[in-house]
Amino acid sequence: MRYTNLYVPTLKEAPADAEVVSHQLLIRAGMIRKLTSGIYTYLPMGLRSLNKVAAIVREEMNRAGAQEISMPMVQPGDLWKETGRWQFYGKELLRIQDRHGRDYCLGPTHEEVVTDLVRGEVNSYKQLPINLYQVQTKFRDEIRPRFGLMRGREFVMKDAYSFDADDAGAEASYKAMYAAYSAIFERLGLTFRAVEADSGSIGGSFSHEFMVLADTGEDTIAVCTACDYAANLEKAGVAGEIKPCMDQGPMMVEVATPGTHTVEEVAEFLNVHSMQVIKTLLFDADGEAVAALVRGDRELNEVKFKNALGCAELVMASPEQVQEWTGAPVGFAGPVGLKVSRILADKELRGATDFVVGANKADTHVRHVDLGRDVGAKVQFLDLRVITVDDPCPHCGGQLSMPKGIEVGHVFKLGTKYSEAMQAKFLDANGREQLMIMGCYGIGVSRVVAACIEQNHDENGIVFPPPVAPFEAAVLCLDPKKEEILGKAEEIYNIIKSTGADTLLDDRDERPGVKFKDADLVGYPIQIVVGGKGILKGIVECKDRRTGEKIELGLDNFERDFVAWRRDVWCGWGLTDGDNLDVCR
């Protein structure tokens, strides 16, 4: 491809509304343009990268036995009413009506459609297992789209759905997808971790997220430095338990704590450590008032709390609700005499004596509270708090680290949630009707491109891993007006292309600096500079974008030397180009 035939509108400055680096660079590199909030057009360069990711995803999905289909983006509301999600999915589901007033929605995911398809077609265990996937544009009406491709409303997703006859089969399907995902992210050249994720109300440990590690990630994960444990922070269980202290403390007593609203203020006012204060958090759980207790210096893990309650909706209480339930303004809630349906406490507080809690009275706290003695059996103790780096690994007790990650994939065992709601059944070998066991597996294809940039960039621009770059190599012809130089550049370009690398020839009549800057900005992994000086010496200059290292290759043995050097570049990424699978490992 010649640059003069390509539309690549690069920018020196980043648009003001681009906050994260991937968003800025995608726009500056001329890969995407915003149409409206959370919705982007892919320009030629952006689409090339997107397609490259999708191609690798397809190869590995096919290899794992999944079959590609393509389902409609517009879906009938009736299907969603069947599973109840028409009601529960919320505003993220963009609903539309046709001219007859019938309900439709823009598909944010396809469990309903695929289950409808399969229930109509599959009747026998002999037809199972089956795994269907698609690569498709999804729409979710996010409350607040942001970060460019990282959290758009319209985005490209690969979603796969497996149907199995029994649990063992479903587990095998899950494992096959887990393996395929690992292969995909490895081939893309990304540094990632598969982490245990919260599986919500469905239960079981069958949920993993694939996280691309990047300092700018929105999620935090807990990773053990000693064993292979890795989990999403919201999932990570806190090991161990402090043994109950049986000593009776002093009797509780009310103290005035005017104007102290936060744990820190209370602790400072009473001259105690914040770990001697109990934080009481009030929530509205499906309409019921509930309270969560954690040590003052800890953070409540809302996912654990919600799972423990088993409720559908968990919302932090409003100031009005707090006033109504405690009789006091926000900041003075406490478990003593609290009139709520349930009080759950973090297990760390079991046997807790001599704590400071709110008095449910304005500007007042209570000292020397003993949860067992003063609040009683009403309190249940569970693992409710967010794990910290100082906690031991729940598996081996080792030291944890907590890197940031970007969720790019999720594998999930659904069980019979949808097959039951939609009556997707088959006849087993004994002629009995059974529900199909399902799994779903997503990869945010467009988000992968963004995550890749978050993980791989420098002050000059994107540092694309070769498999994701819009072009693997760019031949920069510094002097295209001189026929001889352009001719050489074309020769080099053709040789590189013939070695299998996707190549761009920058034949623009621009100053060299412009071409260098643009090449670094877009981040072609391999840059070949063909200029008058080099040609005179009989060499061209080859630059590895990742390391910045340049070497000179002679024109005489260019093809041979280039192939070897290209292999080195790939190896630097921990990759092979697919034809030389064993070279790097």
Added chain:
RNA sequence: CGGGGCGUGGCGCAGUCUGGUAGCGCGCCUGCUUUGGGAGCAGGAUGCCGGGAGUUCAAAUCUCUCUGCCCCGACCA
């Protein structure tokens, strides 16, 4: 949905308080010079100042309203 901010040439911004001929940088076009890390000089084009209504002799500027976008929060298969 609550709070805040911003809409001025393709991009980044000034001008708005205090009403009086719409500006700067980048980009774009033409010419000459230049040519290994975003060139220099000269000339040029491009604006319903987000839309509507009002106040005024006069509105980018003041008032009201609508709309779009961004940030913080709540929310999030």
